[in-house]
Amino acid sequence: MAYSDKVLDHYQNPRNVGSLDKDANDVGTGVVGAPECGDVMKLQIKVDDGGKIVDAKFKTYGCGSAIASSSLATEWLKGTTVDAAAEIKNTQIVEELSLPPVKIHCSVLAEDAIKAAIEDWKRKNGKLPAAEEAQS
């Protein structure tokens, strides 16, 4: 399979690999996917009092496109706000990385990971609507 230059670049030089303290109140963690499906993404955000994402880290088990999707996501997350991050769509990742149809699920996973991380942060900080709070 031929990879785009951007996928290759993120794969060879992944940005923001690592972990933040998952127990810290200002950190939101999202883990999505499953080993038997061939990809698991862990995405973490660190949010300041103003709702700005000051740091983002990832670890991904998966193909090159999955690694590239999560690496790109952390680049986009750093410096943006939680509200803006929630608007990131998988199609933007597909476009930026020129992912072929068979790899679109990698971008979906990255979007899910962003949403899961935001939700985790909101839950810790009492920002979830009551109904969702009860569910989670």
Added chain:
Amino acid sequence: MNTPIYLDYSATTPCDPRVVERMVPYFTDTFGNAASRSHSFGWTAEAAVEEARSQVAQLIGAHPKEVLWTSGSTEANNLAIKGVAQMYKQKGNHLITAVTEHKAVLDPMKYLETQGYEVTWLEVDDQGHVDLKQLEAAITDKTILVSLMAANNEVGTAHPIEQIGAICKAKGTLFHTDATQAPGKLPLDVEAQHVDLMSLSAHKMYGPKGVGCLYVRRKNPRVRLTSQMDGGGHERGMRSGTLNVTGIVGMGEAARISREEMDTAVPKLIALRDRLQDRILKELPDAVINGDPEHRLPHLTNISFPYVEGESLLMGIKEVAVSSGSACTSASLEPSYVLKSLGLGDELAHSSIRFSLGRFTTEEEVDFAADRVITEVKRLREMSPLWEMVQEGVDLSQVKWTMH
């Protein structure tokens, strides 16, 4: 040393230069049709075809007249399975095979199921072996064919074909073996191993692509086949089509070299394969060897690397040409059915790499490949949330994953 390094000899082999040298005149000077009986061009071609037939027959301990030329193993498997099923349908409608066979056996069997035949699909144990007692019990008076490969193309596990052949002979059913991976690597003898039909392919033994053969036993018992292509009645009426004389000459020479050099080639392959495997396991002790570590092809090792995904590993070691059992390298998005049949979890199937070495592999190449794999697995582990969890003492089987 030039890169990329080729360690995918089970997919195909380069032609041996000696094979090419033998083939060249048959493209231009001695180009005759082996079926032309009226002039010397035809006679020369026919003589070359018959010499090659003898060379292949010698490789497997057969009589030359028992070798039928085909386009490769896929055609040979189709001809053996469908040809026997149709010829012997008055005798019975039952065939037996195993779930780890090549698609070129599984798919003709599936086709026969749609035509009113019954197929028993034998399961395998965690090393890829069928249970011989189960095989014996599965054979009934309606069984017309047992098809079990000599050695598996993905994990290398070698079936005890001599014992399988003996069971089939005692029960009075025909035995076909797809021996594509075996020439020059495992002993082949259709008499000692009681084989009635055997598929071979030239391009897995340093011959050209597009040519292979089917061994069809001529006596004790005489095996008959319904031809699968209608035409000029070549190959004793069992396989019509103008013979690929150039390719056949190449296959004959390839068979001769494989037979003559097997005794020196096998220890060399085992030494190189074990060197690769030992070097990797020393640095990555949780890597897992798939298949039977003893009774297997001498040139092949299939290794799973936990916590690392196969396609990303292949990307990282792009200077080394190997195959992966990962879903991402196949069109189906399903991980290898062979590895799953051995009971491997999907995550280990996703992270498996097949290394297959060959006649032209060097120690330097093996060391380079091992070091690249070690470096890349370590890099990807540092990036892997699964590895991190395991280091923290998390039991991955107890984690509730979000399926997607």
